Amino acid sequence: MAVALTMARMKVAVLRHAFRGRRSETATTGASLGALLSAGTIYLAFVDPDLLAAGYAVWALGWMLGPVLLGGGDETLRPEHFATLGLPPRRLATGLLVAAFVGVAPLVSLAALLGLLVSGVRLGVANALVALPAMVLQLAVFVLLSKVFVALVGVTLRTRSGAVASGVLNGAILAALGQIWIFFVAFDQTGVPAAVWYLPSGWGLLAVRGDWWALAALAVLAFLLLGAWSALLGRRVGATRTSARGPRRPITASTAGGAIVARELRTWSRDLVRNHQLSFALSYGVCFAASPLLLDWDGMLPYAGPIFVVMAAGLTANLYAADGTALWLTIMVPGAGDVRGRQLAWLAAQAPVAIALTVAGTAIGGGPWPLVLALLPALLGGAAGLVPLVSVYGLVPGTDPHRRAGNPLRTSEDDGGLTGLAYAMLALVILAGAPAGLVALWAGWPGVAVGVATGALCYWGFGLLAERRLSSHGPELLHAMRTGRKPPTATRSRFDQLSNTRKSIAVWCFGGGAIPLIPQGIVATVFVAKDMRRHTWFLATYMPSGLGYPVAAGFILLGLAAYGTGLWAVRPRPSRH
Template structure:
């Protein structure tokens, strides 16, 4: 049965590649990324193998190994549902012994690019101890247990949390928390990089790494890589204790996974909460009853409830913080405001793609293209323009650049309105493969056409060129500390951006009147 499950995973992988050539391209790209990461890691391991300091080897391996194990445990929380080809719930109606199913799913979890990279990396870490042959058996045992911990921990996480994450809201909350944690790690790395560039005390960093490794070495995350160092130094009892901690963690997680799987096989997670009833029309019943406002209400509902749109909003606070983390000055942080404004405005270019086959409502109702374009722009404007104003004010005050606020507002308003206008035209020409409603917002759909990619890049380039006047005026106003020029930039941004927005809505509406059925046909084939 275990061998049959492995063959089933390989068969599903092969059939997925046969379905579309873009699946092959996606796999090759993933393999390329994995190989690049693997080469970098192997180069680091090779360099570490020639280091004579046993303590340094241990500390680096413990820190890196802990990140690897945590990645396997936390990644399913971010990309929940990415690989559900062998979901235990799919075997509910089959009389497969649970222990054999457990073993088969564990081995199948290593089939793929992440599993290949992990196995090779962990196996290569054993070679670090070639100078101390007595540590090699301990390192080999620790490597096997570490791989088992990665797989079992990942499967236990997804299976045990499946009932809690079956709802869309739960997945959104977990995804946002994971993004915040990732941004926090990124910021910390940026500040550390900046500190190294300014001459941080290397001895202090070495001490910090040693203290961190000393703590992780007694946890399942780092025990596998600390035990060989103990064996190399003759501390066999300590090495055995660390392996015992690791083996106990694998055993406990296996039991957790087994119990969670037993529950999942008997009571599969429901796709929607029982008794959920929609009341009222929401925004559709509160805004004016016109085609334009109906589209705006639907778009505002998407921005409030769809995690795919929520990721675009996260760009607003993240960009300035990331630039600050890597040591950008006040002017660099100010530049993130018009950049965030342009990206938020450009998000409309994928509105029709995010609609998916639901776009048939617009086509069958005979909605005018101009109303469609205006409604989408109105929905985004009601939500994002106030947000951008708040962002510009906060960033200007925190960076001590309040005098530059008119110039920053002019650049942000002009780029946002220009991006909305150009995006209204681009989204009426082509649709792209995006995450479908209900899918993880962190996954990437394969099969994007070259024409769609070129249209996105070309449209963004055109938008930036059209927004150049207010951007140039804003840069000059900030560089020369000219308040009058800043007000001119604000006026030019509002007037020119508004004009381009009107032109884009009218032109995009005209294109949509002619191409709506063709866009719907493309959306149906992309499912």
């Protein structure tokens, strides 16, 4: 217990000194958004127990998949830091578990678990008393599920086959969550599935409602997960970095640009993180496009390739930061065409896969050939131009590759900045393909020419801007990689110049505006039109007859108002002079 309390105090001390500047803003925004989600979860306790059980299942999935997608989770205290103390694995795991309860995410989740207490109070005094240990055990299960899942992915990422398998699995899970409505329709499920009650995320609610065995089951599961995490920690701390790779054919090139392309292609073939990213994007594109086959509709298959390109661009948005402090080698050889070489290598790694997926999917689906052939070159060219451009303008300092041994997913210390960069890349690549897609929808085959032209223009123009940025701001980028922060002389973006209040408003509006606009507004309108009642979390489907459309319309207006408010927050202010 003394070790656990010491680690908890260490975590508090580190966080007290770390939450400054950008990290403080990210933590504040995350806490605010988490408080809103917690309030919504607690509200479900007053509405419908089934919805509350589904809500806790979503929280559990967030704890498991969130760290995988956002860079390896909380690594404030790393197991390697305590390797020389000789602590037994279970004692180390217990201490790190206690320390893991210190932070924004556990507090937000504990607030969401107050829904258990609300449900218990509504049922009786005994149920309310059971809710208190159920909250603690449920939170412990959430945290341990996250730790075990991240540790398993970290172990698999130490081999190429494991990295590929992990990427395929995670991409398939995320695609299934994005297309969850298809599974509900395919299996004639118009409400919350009864199975969510019997997932580990629902055991706390079962215990509160009178199934006392669920409380003991939570304790046993937490104990088993702690044992599994202890074993994985022992493997992580005791691992030594050895190279099992045999000799490779040497890289030969007649020009500097050719050497850069060869180096990047070698990196794409050997870097396990990039293997994971590529397989993740491939799995996501295929599974997302193939999910409607459950409804005997093959209309999305032609778009597997474009979806793959967009996802691959988002995952590689921080391209230059992947070099770590080795960026100085690039800066010391100006004029070598580094940006162009990386663009060619990115296309060589992604384009064959995208073309094969697009041609195969369109052939199976029977078209539309003009649209997909217009989108594909536009997206490929746009992504190949935007990836280096965004990575040099919005570089998020990354972890040097040789320091990823303990947790290969940990490619950056700033998860919030990395996530924002990925979302920005997704939006920009989609915008790059929009003109060609609109022309193809309106005029057909001329859209292909527009797609080729816009793709080539994006490739050349954005690459040129990235080259100029790298040449003029190379030392600043290297400083950011070495220290993890921008130099005092670095140019501040318009967003950086906003006040903290306006930053919070912009992040809230741009980040949360899609929820009322798309799922609760547009998608819910479709469900109401199809008379699909009491459908999972779509509020309009729970309204009495005649109120479904007004509620969905209200959410659409709310989403549009959120985006409008975000634009107002970031718009330039007139000078006082």
